Amino acid sequence: MKYSNQERMLVAVDSIIIGFDGNEYKILLIQRGFAPEKEKWSLMGGFVQKNESLDDAASRILDQLTGLKNVYLEQLHSFGKPNRDPIERVIAVTYMALIDIQQYEQQINNDFHARWFPINQLPKLIFDHEEMIDMALMKLRYKATLHPVLFELLPDKFTIPQLITMYEGLFATEIDKRNFSRKILSSDLLIKENEKDKSSSKRGAFYFRLNRETYKKNFQRIHNFLPKN
Amino acid sequence: MKYSNQERMLVAVDSIIIGFDGNEYKILLIQRGFAPEKEKWSLMGGFVQKNESLDDAASRILDQLTGLKNVYLEQLHSFGKPNRDPIERVIAVTYMALIDIQQYEQQINNDFHARWFPINQLPKLIFDHEEMIDMALMKLRYKATLHPVLFELLPDKFTIPQLITMYEGLFATEIDKRNFSRKILSSDLLIKENEKDKSSSKRGAFYFRLNRETYKKNFQRIHNFLPKN
DNA sequence: CCAAAAGTGTTTGACTTACACCCATGC
DNA sequence: GCATGGGTGTAAGTCAAACACTTTTGG
Structure with missing residues (x-):
């Protein structure tokens, strides 16, 4: 039928x-x-x-x-x-x-x-x-x-400066690295590695990995990594 | 073809x-x-x-x-x-x-x-x-x-207590009327009428209308009428 | 005058921003 | 030793939450 x-x-x-x-x-x-x-x-x-x-x-x-x-x-x-x-x-x-x-x-x-x-x-x-x-x-x-969906675009290991560039690119804005760091680190989404990425500075930036557990669990929660304006 | x-x-x-x-x-x-x-x-x-x-x-x-x-x-x-x-x-x-x-x-x-x-x-x-x-x-x-999308559910004239009931119903939560009032009034979305609705109290609650202009213009902006938890 | 809902005002504390400053290191 | 990007600390300002209190009016 x-x-x-x-x-x-x-x-x-x-x-x-x-x-x-x-x-x-x-x-x-x-x-x-x-x-x-x-x-x-x-x-x-x-x-x-x-x-x-x-x-x-x-x-x-x-x-x-x-x-x-x-x-x-x-x-x-x-x-x-x-x-x-x-x-x-x-x-x-x-x-x-x-x-x-x-x-x-x-x-x-x-x-x-x-x-x-x-x-x-x-x-x-x-x-x-x-x-x-x-x-x-x-x-x-x-x-x-x-929501922290942009992490899907990154490799397993990434640095906070890379994250900042990614957010700045999408929103065509400038982000204060110090405030951004503090926010993202307090979110419990990142796990710090011992290794550093020295490709873009002499001091080197620490690598981080995404904490897949809290990422999935808190994905729907509203995070606020961007500055207001 | x-x-x-x-x-x-x-x-x-x-x-x-x-x-x-x-x-x-x-x-x-x-x-x-x-x-x-x-x-x-x-x-x-x-x-x-x-x-x-x-x-x-x-x-x-x-x-x-x-x-x-x-x-x-x-x-x-x-x-x-x-x-x-x-x-x-x-x-x-x-x-x-x-x-x-x-x-x-x-x-x-x-x-x-x-x-x-x-x-x-x-x-x-x-x-x-x-x-x-x-x-x-x-x-x-x-x-x-x-976003203030729930206004679509209301008649042209409505009171703030009605608004509160509507938000409380959708989110199964209790809302502090005093804080809610302040937030929603400062949003510029409402136009106060002179008339009152006396159906649910002796004192009566003022009617408001939606300001369609600011509603449309700022719809995509993030408003925050609900309490955090 | 009292009950009950509407609405105002004030304190507290958390969070954001802005920005001065220190750190690490290759050249 | 200095330039450069990475990262920490802190004071000032803003905003939401909590809550005591006043207003209005029908019965």
């Missing part, structure tokens, strides 16, 4: 994959492999298959196009204007992925036709993908103001 | 319509008019048609099933487990609507087969609609912690 007299349509998943390379935020794009707009740059996307959920589709597509597994992946918003795809009606469910660029950079560049673009130097994109990216960045800024 | 070898599926919109009657939060449900699960209680839903966007579909369905127009309506989340509807594959995009119950109570009860249920006395619902409601309430709590 089926519902009668109803229009059936394709459902696609498109993922906005965001990374931070230590200086800038980047988005992973791919050259579309089929018509229309073949060879044009596009978000990572694909159609939802018969027996998979939306989340499963997002994970599968991410894996197929980039080899990425077990990354932070969150559903964002669904787009459904009737003519957003000129070929036929397609509903697009977007997901946002946050990944540590360094861990995957080689793999992605070598094995797949994907490329990282800085967020202020994006190429022209197909369909409504630019709108999707705008929405993802707005959401990320909003979420990062309140 | 069409994309080949892809599965097309139905796309539905389901709206969680939330109201507050002065004492409790309620959700508007309808008795489903067609099989399967005919006569069972369900969210307001329907299929997305050929030439309408998702937002348009949500507005149209809301209007058709309840007569409601121009209400607060926000896309929430999309649900797509393969067997969530036993008849055939259906992707459901959920929307949350917030309305002033009193303004529409008569209209809805008389003209449509819809009914308000208190959120802790919901009937058994079809498919995954309970999960959708849970998600909507979580989202509403989250949003109301940070």
Whole structure:
């Protein structure tokens, strides 16, 4: 049995994959492999298959196009204007992925036709993908103001100055390192290592690791690492 | 031309319509008019048609099933487990609507087969609609912690004690009226009327109206009307 | 005049900011 | 020994919480 007299349509998943390379935020794009707009740059996307959920589709597509597994992946918003795809009606469910660029950079560049673009130097994109990216960045800024989600972008070991650069990049603001340190250290989210990163100063900055337990437990709590204005 | 070898599926919109009657939060449900699960209680839903966007579909369905127009309506989340509807594959995009119950109570009860249920006395619902409601309430709590969205639930004129009851109901907490008053009055969101509501005390409480300008302009700003714990 | 809700004022303490200053080290 | 980024300490200011108290008015 089926519902009668109803229009059936394709459902696609498109993922906005965001990374931070230590200086800038980047988005992973791919050259579309089929018509229309073949060879044009596009978000990572694909159609939802018969027996998979939306989340499963997002994970599968991410894996197929980039080899990425077990990354932070969150559903964002669904787009459904009737003519957003000129070929036929397609509903697009977007997901946002946050990944540590360094861990995957080689793999992605070598094995797949994907490329990282800085967020202020994006190429022209197909369909409504630019709108999707705008929405993802707005959401990320909003979420990062309140929750420590940006840690997903960092490697296992990172320094507080790196953290500061990351926050400053996303919010285009300057952060007082002394106050930031105090706040983040009092949050119980970081575990200090003995090792130092000497790549950007003579004295060296201590490495920290994320305390995954308190991170998960207190993720929904509102943290306030940013200055008010 | 069409994309080949892809599965097309139905796309539905389901709206969680939330109201507050002065004492409790309620959700508007309808008795489903067609099989399967005919006569069972369900969210307001329907299929997305050929030439309408998702937002348009949500507005149209809301209007058709309840007569409601121009209400607060926000896309929430999309649900797509393969067997969530036993008849055939259906992707459901959920929307949350917030309305002033009193303004529409008569209209809805008389003209449509819809009914308000208190959120802790919901009937058994079809498919995954309970999960959708849970998600909507979580989202509403989250949003109301940070933004003055609950004003959407109130009539044009309301008192501060009513506001307090509304916040207390959603967060199951007690609020100090003196501190709450000070915070909300200093927010610039309210315009004081000369009239008083004497229905719940001898002295009477002044009516206020929402300042729509500052409301819209500062909606995204973080307000903090709730106590910390 | 009293009960009961509305509303005002004040103290306390926690948290943020701003900023002076010290530390470590490669050159 | 000095320049440079990393990190600590502290005083001043701001804001929310707690709570005692006054106002209003129907019965």
